[in-house]
Amino acid sequence: MREIDASNALSDRLRPVARTSLSEEIIAQIMDLIQRNVLRPGDRLPPERELCKRFGVGRSSLREALRSLSAMGVVEGRVGEGTFVNDNQQFVQKALQWGMLLDRKMVGDLIETRLMLESETAFWAAQRGDKEDLNHVDETLAQMKGALDDSSLFLEADLRFHMAVARATHNTLLVSLLEATRGYLQEWIERSLAGEERSEERARLSLEQHVEIVSALRRGDGTAARAAMVEHLLSSSLDLRTHFPEG
Amino acid sequence: MREIDASNALSDRLRPVARTSLSEEIIAQIMDLIQRNVLRPGDRLPPERELCKRFGVGRSSLREALRSLSAMGVVEGRVGEGTFVNDNQQFVQKALQWGMLLDRKMVGDLIETRLMLESETAFWAAQRGDKEDLNHVDETLAQMKGALDDSSLFLEADLRFHMAVARATHNTLLVSLLEATRGYLQEWIERSLAGEERSEERARLSLEQHVEIVSALRRGDGTAARAAMVEHLLSSSLDLRTHFPEG
């Protein structure tokens, strides 16, 4: 009898057959529907019991699929109402959120990675941002100016500023990554800076730096925008490190 | 009778009660165990039927939790064997994988984002990489040299090179992100370059560029490393774009 062993060339072509579970199949199908815009954000899925018939599976398998999608933030189930497709696709967010929970050291890595991403973000925003994008950035700048005396509000506007810049790159992945990182850091930043003296002074300095960034963006000067962003991030992270000596 | 309406100060303190499902509770608990290193990668969880008793829940709830963790890549169930904690924490990978499935445009964004990340990666690898890290990089370089005539093998070694550089930064988040992006692009790159003429010539050029990067890393010259990496990535992505005109 002809044997098939490791030395046989055939064995290299013998890949393990794809043994995908029912739930994974269902996940893929629903994902596909969302991708092709058949299911749009806010839409309600058919009731579970009906989906069971349509997919030809038991309720367990279907629910395991829906639960997975729910854990990833794709859909959301509401008792008595139904299951709905979420508006914001927050995969990356969710993933980082869980990952962060797993690995505390990641906070340091996060700050560092954000610096990398945001500096280049500024560059591309200057290159690609259109008038509307820049107007949005300006709006957030105005919000910051109006919140100089409220550090919490100021930080929120600050966050919106950076997000507006990210959106100006027209790179959705970048936006997701920054939302994830900054969103996670936000709470921690707020706590670190609470009850801080000279908060208004610091806000004023921060505002100046943001103005500098916007100016570079308006000129379409990517290099200057990047430099201004780096300076801003370094200065503010330095501010944070004084509260978090282990960095 | 005293009413409670919107104008009552009390109403501000009435927050919606947290209604977390059983599976989410279980997910959080297992995540916590992994985070605290009680459950280590490769470990086998107790059988489902036993976990049910321990958690005091039905099997549905438990399985929905495990399925979610499985979809996120935290654990992996094998019929007849058990459920195991995955070695590599591939949250980001999985997330991007799903996200990519949702948004085809993301491929372009991915290439762009990778450029941002990898250029800075080279910089930090030069700054922080120790001797051992650089030796690993050298190993992959040798593998590339030995695979000049096999484009598939060459690409694999190429991937390992970039990962080794990433690990030299000692930033785990960065490693995850690059693994996710590059891993996803790999298959597509391979397809694009298959049956290409002058593949050996291109490999030789690519190798030169990699040598340049290593040289800068060895000198600890972050700026030069970044520059070399950018040149390499731009040149190779240009190569790709000829196969993918819509970029």
Added chain:
DNA sequence: AAATAGCTGATGGTCAGACCAATTGCAAAT
């Protein structure tokens, strides 16, 4: 007429028990 209370059906969340298929480990047979 308007506001309120109560009912009903639909729906997601959970449970219990059953069966299937894959895997492992051991014992029997060769």
Added chain:
DNA sequence: ATTTGCAATTGGTCTGACCATCAGCTATTT
């Protein structure tokens, strides 16, 4: 010593049931 075959374990799936919640309708009260 190797192979074969059986039994137990385990994840995967199905079914039917019950609960809590919510939306919408109806009947009651004001």
